Amino acid sequence: MTSYKQLLQEVNTFIFDYDGVLTNGIVVLMETGEHLRTANVKDGYAIQLAARKGYKVAIITGGYSKTVETRFKDLSVTDVFIGAKNKMKIFKDYIEEYDLDPKNVLYMGDDIPDYEVMKKVGVPTCPADAAEEIKSISKYISHYKGGEGCVREIIEQVLKIQGKWMNNDAYDW
Numbered sequence: 656m657t658s659y660k661q662l663l664q665e666v667n668t669f670i671f672d673y674d675g676v677l678t679n680g681i682v683v684l685m686e687t688g689e690h691l692r693t694a695n696v697k698d699g700y701a702i703q704l705a706a707r708k709g710y711k712v713a714i715i716t717g718g719y720s721k722t723v724e725t726r727f728k729d730l731s732v733t734d735v736f737i738g739a740k741n742k743m744k745i746f747k748d749y750i751e752e753y754d755l756d757p758k759n760v761l762y763m764g765d766d767i768p769d770y771e772v773m774k775k776v777g778v779p780t781c782p783a784d785a786a787e788e789i790k791s792i793s794k795y796i797s798h799y800k801g802g803e804g805c806v807r808e809i810i811e812q813v814l815k816i817q818g819k820w821m822n823n824d825a826y827d828w
Contacts, residue, residue: 663778665758666761667711667755670776671713671714671763672765672768679693698807701807703732704825705810714736714737716736720737746772761780761809762780763806766789767788778794
């Protein structure tokens with residue numbers, strides 16, 4: 656059986672769900688209709704570092720918020736799919752557009768809408784507090800819950816295994 660660490664050597668693309676992965680899944684509903692979420696700064700650092708190092712990085716989320724688009728634009732992530740009703744269709748279009756091999760894709764999801772895509776990628780991963788169905792198909796379950804650094808943890812592992820962590824460009828934001 657191949658260890659997940661061996662699979663990380665081949666990763667060239669990261670795809671993340673948003674709510675429950677990059678956030679703790681708690682949404683504060685404002686009277687204006689806006690949904691407030693919190694995000695981990697260390698996850699953000701790792702995402703922008705991966706993007707600067709040439710990895711493809713995408714966000715596929717069923718939720719919608721203008722702040723999601725703004726956050727990832729600030730992190731140099733250009734492939735942000737919000738309001739995703741069918742994550743599998745978006746995934747298929749994305750890998751076709753960039754001519755990606757699904758076996759080189761790491762996807763981190765936390766709940767049932769992520770299941771179908773996670774079955775198609777080479778490295779399905781999840782936060783510690785993911786749904787049991789998602790944990791059952793994940794090659795790696797983070798030690799951290801969603802919104803608490805699980806994204807940083809997995810990106811750091813990939814970059815370390817590939818010899819791209821703590822290089823000179825690591826000190827810039």
